[in-house]
Each structure stands twice: as C-alpha cells, then as structure tokens.
Amino acid sequence: MLLLGIDIGTSSIKVSVVDADTKACIVSAQYPENQENTILSVIPGWAEQSPDMWWEQTKLAIRKLTSHGTFKPQDITAIGVAYQMHGLVVVDKNGDALRNSIIWCDSRAVEIGETAFERIGQQHALEHLLNSPGNFTASKWAWVKANEPDVYRQAHQIMLPGDYIALKLTGTATTSISALSEGVFWDFRTNSLSTDVMQYFGFDQTIFPEIRPLFSEHGTLRKDIAQQLGLQPGIPVSYKAGDQPNNALSLNVLQPGEVAATAGTSGVIYAVSDELVYDRASRINTFAHVNYTVEKPRTGVLLCINGTGILNRWVKDHFGHGVDYRQMNTIGKAVSPGSNGLKILPFGNGAERILHNKILGARFIDLDFNAHGRSHVFRASQEGIAYAFRYGLDIIRENGMNPSIIRAGQANLFLSELFAEIFVDITRVPVELYENDGSVGAALGAGIGSGAFNSPQEAFSQLKALKTIEPQTSDYYEDLYQEWKQLLDDQLAQELKNP
Template identity: 65%
Template sequence: MLLLGIDVGTSSIKVSVVDSETQSALVSAQYPETETEIKSLKTGWAEQSPEMWWDHVQNAILKANASGMYNPKDIGAIGIAYQMHGLVIVDKEQRVLRDSIIWCDSRAVEIGNSAFQKIGEQRSLSRLLNSPGNFTASKLAWVKENEPEVYAQIDKVMLPGDFIAMKLTGDITISASALSEGILWDFQDDAISQDVLECYGFSSSIFPPVKPVFSEHGYITSGVAEHLSLTPGIPVAYKSGDQPNNALSLNVLQPGEVAATAGTSGVIYGVSDQLTYDPESRVNTFAHVNYAADSKRLGVLLCINGTGILNRWVRDNFAAGTSYAQINTKGQEIPVGSAGLRVLPFGNGAERMLNNKMVGAHFHNIDFNLHTQAHIFRAVQEGIAFAFRYGLDIMRGNGMNPSVIRVGKANLFLSSLFTEAFVNATNVPVEFYDNDGSVGAAIGSGIGVKVFASEREAFTNNKAFQLIEPTSADLYEPVYQDWKKLLLKQLDLNNAN
C-alpha cells in the first residue's frame, strides 16, 4: 500500500508518498517554492489563511502526482502533520470565519496569565500540565473578547491539521493530543477540561468529537478525490502536531527518547511516562501521538520561536542572493566565539522558555573594525545553539536528561556549523535520520489503518546514518556562559520595564 503524508508547515506545505513495504518515500514535493509569509497586522500578531493552506496542499499533491513515480490510485491512507497551536474556526457551513491565529502570535499572553490565576496555579499545573499561557484556548478567548460577532458564528474550533482533514473528508474530529496542545485537556479526567471551559465561557459543543491520533478521521470525498486523482473513500488515518509527528518520524515513542528540530522555530521534544510539568511552564507537556488513558505517553516540549527565522532574516537582509550553504561555509571560516560577537535570537514573538517575555533579538559587541559578514553568520548560528542549550538545561531541571538526540537532516541541521555548535553547546551527541515530517505523517497513516503490526514495526528500516559527538565542548562552554550573562541581563531590563 502507498501512504500519503501531508506536512502543513509555516513556511510551506510538503507532501510525501511512501511505500509501506519499504517505509521509504517514492517522491516528495513542496509548495510553494518560496517561503509563505506570516501576516502581522500589529506587533506580536501572526496569522495565516487556512484556505491558503488548503490551496497549497492541493498544489503540492498535484505536483507529486506529476512526477509519474507512482499511481495516485494506489494510495490507501493519508496522514497529516501540522504547525501546532494554531486556531481555526468555522461556521455551520464549514466556512472559515477569520485567518488562523498561529503558534508564534503573542496577543493572548495576558489572557492566559489571568486564566492561570483564576483556575489556580497548582490546579492548572496538576490537571493541564501547563499554564493556559498563549496557547489555542487563550487565542479563542481573545476572539471571544475582541471579535464577539465572529465568535457568535462559530460552529467548530479546530487545529490546522483538523482543518485540512475537514477539507479532504467533510468531517471534523480532534484528538486528546491536539486538545492538550491547545491547553484544553484535563489529564486527571482524561477529557476536555471543564476548568478551561468555565473560565473562558466556552460551550463544549464547539469542539469536535475526540478520536485517537491513530484512527480513521473521515474518508476522502468524491469531489476531492477526482480533483487530486485519488481513490474516493480512502481514510485520513492520522493527525498530529508537527513536533509530536517529528518525534514519531524519528521513532521517538518511548520514555527517555528525545528528538529535535530547527526549522522556523526550534524544538527539543522528549517522551515521558509521568504526568510531570515545569512549575514555570517554560517547557510544556502534551499528550504524545501514542498517548492512551492506560498507557501514558507525554511529550515534553521546549520551543524556541526564533531559530531558522533568524537565519532567514540575516540572509535576506545581510546577504541577499547568497545560499544557506554559502552562509554556512563562510561562517565556518570564523573561530568558535565569533570574536566576541553575541546574538540573542528571540525576535519572533513571546518566548515560552523565557516566561512568555517579548525579549526581541539583540546583537552584542559589534566592532566595526573587526566583525565581518562571516562573523555575523557564525554568531547567529551559535546564538541559536546557545538558546537550545539554555532550554535543555530547563528540561534537565525537570528530569529530562538525554544521552542522545535524534534529528532529521533538514533545515538548520543541514548546516555543519550549526550542528557542531548544537552538539558542543549541549554536550549531547546527535543521531541523524533520513526522515521528515511528511514521511512521518505518511507512516502514521499506515499505523492508523494497521498496515503495520505495531508502531515499532513501522520503523524497522529507519536507521541512523550518522552520529555527531561533542569534540570541543570545552571551547563552547565559556562562550555560552558569556552569552547567558547577556540574556539574563536583558531579561532583567525587560522585567524592570
């Protein structure tokens, strides 16, 4: 059986068609070729059009079909991965009521902080495993408070992947994993949180039926099937947020296993079997893809908003026409520490690991007679790696101590400069796997329709092809400590203001 995986990213849509027998991709396609813009109508806001995602999904599938590498009629199941925490709302005719308020939007921080106090800090942490913070539930509360005429028309609330599944099938479902990433799931009751519903004044009727991640969430309609040359009635059999899905694609399913990504944002994601939480909600705990009431599997997630987006910003504004590969090569010409140049990479909204502070990005110690373009390139990637180290230390304080981190060869991990900085700053080896989000989503759909006898069987051919170990952690440690002092000083300034 062939499996179709769809990855709804912030920058673009990627799809892969995977042969279930070999667990390898026959073809992958991306649409659009250029990075999709984020609408920012006000400082700290970030929105995208769900209908634009759907248009891009269709174009990506048609592009993959055009390769001629497979017969689309042989596809037997579809899986969807998606950018986490986005809010999508539709009316009774399944019409989108407003653009999605996406993951890096910061407008609901104070609403979430207020709910944390109203529900009670200890009750929130023990039941939700998080503060309501700036997550999906708080974004919905913002709509209720600021756009009441829009809120009054809501029939269903969903996450981005639920929306794409709705467009494919006409059905709307959600999972405990999705609800938990929106801070809408009570882990004590294993149900939608009554505390959150009562605090924000939401009716439970606006949330779709809850189904397991690995299950049939609807069947492709004849109209969609005809347009995309698919077989009518095949199921959408898997839906997951991008970070749990990335962990799945790297076979990170059991307690103690850890994955990382460094795309537009950066994430370290580890699996636990304990209902643990960070008292300050700097890292967050969600239901993993294989979470069940009788087999707790939790994903502990560190998110850094400003990673690849900073690297892109530097390329666009300091090196127009230069490829990422050229940036990496130039940066490698500079010794560790970038001759004192330090970069704080926090310019993409409120950072959870910094207590939801809007810190901004900062370049420190620029010397006009010393620093060159190459120094900037290196300092940026070092600064991103140091942000990962800072967050990993928070995770370590909460009991997550990885002996190895699994990653895909993609985004910033394509850069040997960044990989070296990441491995040595964290002092943790990195294993590379030849998988990505769209392949993981495809394999997830195979698990959902039981093509594989078990989750483990789905990854029998997924082996690490490279191991990078720390070789100069002693060189990076003093540079990191200097970087950390600058960050703490900046946080003090923010708190004073």
C-alpha cells in the same frame, strides 16, 4: 500499497508518497517551492496565516505529486496529516474559515493566558493541564471571544490546522486528545475536557469536533475532492498530529527517555516521558504524545524556541546577498568560535515560553563596525540559536530529564555542519542524524492508523542513523555560553522588572 503524508508547515506545504512494503519515500513535492509563505503581522506580536491558503497549497502540492508519473495515484490507500501546532482555526456551519488562523508564534493572548493561570490557580492548573494557558489555543479563542464578537457568534467549531485540512479532505471534523492537550483544553487528571478552562473562559463544549483516537479514521476522502486530486474516493485520513509529536514519531521517538529535536522556523527539543511532567514556570510544556492512552500515558515534554530558522532566514535575506545557505555555512565556519566577540540573542519571533512568555526581541550585542562582517553575523546567529537550545535544555534537565542522545532529521538547520557541531559542543549531548521528513512521518503514521503496519516498530523497522556527531571541544564553548547567558539573564531581569 501506498501512503500519502501531508505536512502543513509555516513556510510551505510538503507532501510525500511512501511505499508501505519498503517504508521508502517514492516522491515528495512542496508548495510553494522557491519561496516561503508570509506570516501576516498587522500589529507587532501578532502572527496569522490563511487556512484557505493552506488548503489551496495542499491541493496544488498533491496535484504536483500525482502528476510526477512515478507511481499510480489510485494505489494510495491512506492519508496522514502533520501540522504546525497551537494554531486556532474557526469555522462556520459549512466548514468555512471565518478568519485567518492565529498561529503558533502569535503573542496577542499572553496576558489573557497569564490571568487565567492566576485565576484557575497556578498549582492546580499545572497539576491538571501540565501547562499555563499561556498563549496557546484556548487563550487565543478567549481573545476572539473578547475582541471579535461577530466571529465568536458565527463560529460552529474551532480546530487546529491539521483538523481543518482533514475537514476539507473528508467533510468530517474530528480532533484527538493530543490535539486538545496542545490547545490546553485537556485535563490529564480527569482525562476529559478541562472543566476549569471551559468554565473560566465561558466556552461551550459543543465548539469542539468529535474526539477520536489519533491513530484512527478521521473521515474518508470526498468524491469531489478525490476527482480534483486524482485520488481514489473513500481513502481514510487515518492519522493527524502536531508537527513536533509527528517529528518524534518519524524518528521513532516513542518511549520514555527518548528525545527528538528539530530546527526549522522554530527550534524544538521533545522528550518522551511516562509521567505527567510540568515545569513550575511553564517554560517548557507537556502534551499528550501520539501514543498517549489513559491506560499507558506517554507525554511529550516540549521545549520551543520561536527564533531559530527564522533568524537564519532573516540573516540570509539581509546579509547573504548572492549566497545560498550552504555558502553561508562555509563562510561562517571560517570564523573562530565566539565570532570575534559578536553575540546574538535570537528571540525576535514573538513571546518566548522559555523566557516566561516575554517578547524580548532579537539583539546584536558588541557589534563592532571595524571588526565584524557578514561572516561573523553568519556564525554568531547559529551560535546564538545553539545557545538558546542549551538554555532550554537546562530547563528540561531541571525537570528531571537528562538525555544521553538526541535524534534529529538531517534537515533545516541540522543540514548545517557548523550548526550541528556547535549544538553538540554546547549541549554536550551527541546527536544522531536521520533522513527524516514530516510528510514522510505523516504517511507512515497513516499506515499505523489504517492497519497497514501492525505496530509503530514495524513502520520504522528500516530507520537507520546517517551519522552520529559527538562533542569535541571541552570548556571553550562553555565559557562563551556563560557570557551569552549572562547577557540574556540581564535582559530578562529587566523585562521581568518592568513588565
């Protein structure tokens, strides 16, 4: 029995086939392979991608996978979908996208969300939504309503990126409590769509697809699509989840107190709780985890930093000519901690939630043309990213969660020994690294949803840590971090003073 996982990322689409008996990945493919998808930003602070680009690339990636010859495509029995969170996809009655998706790092709706936060009542919103509407999906849909009346009028349904791909695969539109919570449409106190949000923005509840359990059938593969992809028609899409809940699932982070991290385009720490946790300033955000139920709540407390891997890629593009990421890490590691005084604030990818939804921009501080070269930039960028993680982790700690260990996949920035060591030394929390992949997690999620596994524990029974990284240095990085934090606090105070 084989399972297919699809991961709709910002940079690319990745797909994997997993053997349900061994829980092992047989083969993976991605599209595009040697480049990263563009984020469209026609106005600073905006960020869009085409849903049809995701769909075409999904089909191309699956065809590449099925042509590999290492498995029989007809043996695939279930499909799971993971996706970049918070994106708004608007479709007409035919299920076709009416505009580009306004994706996770888009900042155009921040003011709309902040006004809604005030009008609904901050404390009331936090107690019921566990978040400010911020620049999440609800606020993005309100922006469309205010600025694109033709699109709003033609809209039949709105959904998240993974819902759209599942719709294209099956012809069936569904959503889940987890998905609605990440859009800030869900009231955790009434366990229903938020009356406050719907009434304040003037939304009609019919705009949402049918709500189904996350681990359940979300439609079956259309015959015409199955023929295009070389798969068996009627295969269920039995799992859909945002990329960060899915990353936590793939690391078997399901119980209160367990914590996952990832450092891809954005950086995330994701802590599971059995309480309805919220930060009074909504600097971190709480959503329904993949195993959330009304009877047994499991929430995911999410710290997000927009400018992580995207900064590392920008540095490579502009300073790393002739070297790959591995060489960059080696060159950076030759520089002493502190990068000879060069400091980087990595906040150059839209409004940052941990910074009160301010667009601070990235900054190179104390750059000396006579003292610094690209080796210092390579190290300082990874230090700046790790410092931002520490800054956010301290907010999580303020809210009563103190992780004793963090699980992460050995992927993206955690492939860098330099970054992993800095991360552990500055957070003072050990990191367990696993062979982990979002598309593999989605495939295993499909197995849980289709009944191929009796429980998540069975699905991840073969999961073993590759290695554990323990903190090494004592106070040296703490002093460097405090210097960096003071610079950030000064910049942020200026922004808050002059909004």
